[in-house]
Amino acid sequence: MLTSKRILLIIGGGIAAFKALDLIRRLRERGVSVTPVLTRAGAQFVTPLSVSALAGQKLFSDLFDLTDEAEMGHIELSRSADLIVVAPATADLMARMAQGRADDLASTLLLATDTPVLIAPAMNVRMWQHAATQRNIATLRGDGIRFVGPNDGDMACGEHGPGRMAEPLEIVAAVQSALADGPLKGRRILVTSGPTHEPIDPVRYIANRSSGAQGTAIARALAAFGAEVVFVTGPADMPAPGGVEVQRVETAQQMLAACETALPVDAAVCAAAVADWRVASASPSKMKKTAGGLPQLEFAENPDILAALSQRAENRPGLVIGFAAETDDLEANAAAKLKRKGCDWIVANDVSEAMGIMGGTENAVTLITQSGTERWPRMSKYRVAARLAGKIADVLTGSD
Template structure:
């Protein structure tokens, strides 16, 4: 897919710059040409010689290279690539992109280009969570910048949380999706997946029996059709998909917040098994077992994410797809759910224990739309996902991008 493609790789100044070396290698082994650009700070973490050796091309670093600037080299660099990739994208580089700064070669290239841009953010968790960075992230998304990562994990500074740069193969998958000529190229889609966990106390929780396999398969199928996918997942058993932004959450309230932060999108596929209720006052310490006494748990409703998104007055996705896991009267219950929630489609399935669907590798669904109910034959969850992605792509053809 990347053979003959040219990637302009801008390497920012962060500890994650070392991953850019492996990223270059992975891109080149897939046939892509990589033109490297380094910020001054990047050269403090990896040497230009190492980058040039792996890329097989000179490193560009100086805005005022007289030989190249005689031919307006910084403009040409930004125009001949198929995609500009910033990895790592530091908080500083993201801020420069938002502000339209052009005080070095990297920021000038990003301002002068009309080529699609993808960033792989990497920074300390506090910097990532800072309101300024989150405002900048929202602006970049609104400007059409593709974003892959960051991941959650241990930081070089010793802290833990979101801010780790996506792994090279994840970025490669995202690049392949961005350069795909599939029918969803240029579209942004949100997918929710997995169960939510609602705490009772620090060691106990309420959850649904969802592996997250179907939601993951849907996200991968949409990615393969060229969509930019934001994947919001609870604590699912299924491996996380690559080539997209993955946001991990625990509770329904956290999932709702992540969903709202991901908007606007062209379509939303809500495959998560969100718990309907939560304990009103979860205990801060473990509830001890006492002979002859049972704890009394008072419940309250969780936010209805599907309904809230479906009924947005502004920023509603053009297509909102919900899921309905039923054990009785599947079509009738799912049809009623579609009307109640206000979504466009419902993907319904029978999850009775005898079906083996919940947690299994196959699914048998009924697609509920305004035109009625359409039963699909039982198939692998990946096949169901591809069929749904194809239908979604067909529907979005009628919606201006």
């Protein structure tokens, strides 16, 4: 519940600032007190009057407001909230946060606080992908800053890709997760989900039947336990859960890169059904049927994401959990996978056609750890996720 929570909302300068108005409304609908801070650049996109009217609070923008600063107002502002939200967080504002700058009210508030901070990045796709921005992201994550978004989509500049600010309701869900008092509060957990698509040519690909339902349920359950969740998903049927940081990928190589970027994390749950092979050289143009026979495809092995995370010399997650989807000799194959990959747990399930697991709403799993085997009864995928999240919490909090 968000009733009576206090949010300090910093609105950066970008076209996405208009979404901050709806965000204020959504938060206030849930009983949240919103104190707005509008940067000078932000005021080029939304008016101080509209922000203040929607928030029902005085708006702050000037570091050198003599009345407020006589009482060290920026210190009080920065520490009186339950959470600081930056939406939109522009590339410039993120850079100043990463550098520890304090040259305006927003950056000073962010430097003078020990309150948790959640940011919703928004910028051009090239700016988001630039090496400097990626370095700043790594620094901010290392400093404990939580992220929501950005999403893929069309930009105001006409380009398409990652950089769109998360939608207001997604940010609300992330606020709820950040303020949750669950057992995993303060823990950062990586979850992979869905299939991967390995291109053959521009219109064909190799994939599998994974819907992403189980991985999505796990991410949702971990967020409900208070964890900061990084959700790396292939092109799944299921919409991504709210309140988590979503990284969308297509291929196994892209998924591995996204996982490595997310490190360090306290735990990694590798629920994605990653394709074992890819076409060594995908055709740049559509392959045409010919009367002469079938095309010859040469395959290459995809990276083993579970093994790569489990066997890292540096930044290995404290708990690495893999999944084993088997049609024969379930427990024997899963136990062998546990040993071969070097992970800590394996969640094994029978995906033979008669079980109806792939694409279904239920699952029947066997949890295999270094200390033994647990056979869980068939239940909904969310109940499986909640039970797994509870076990993860027990390990990470030392209560197991």
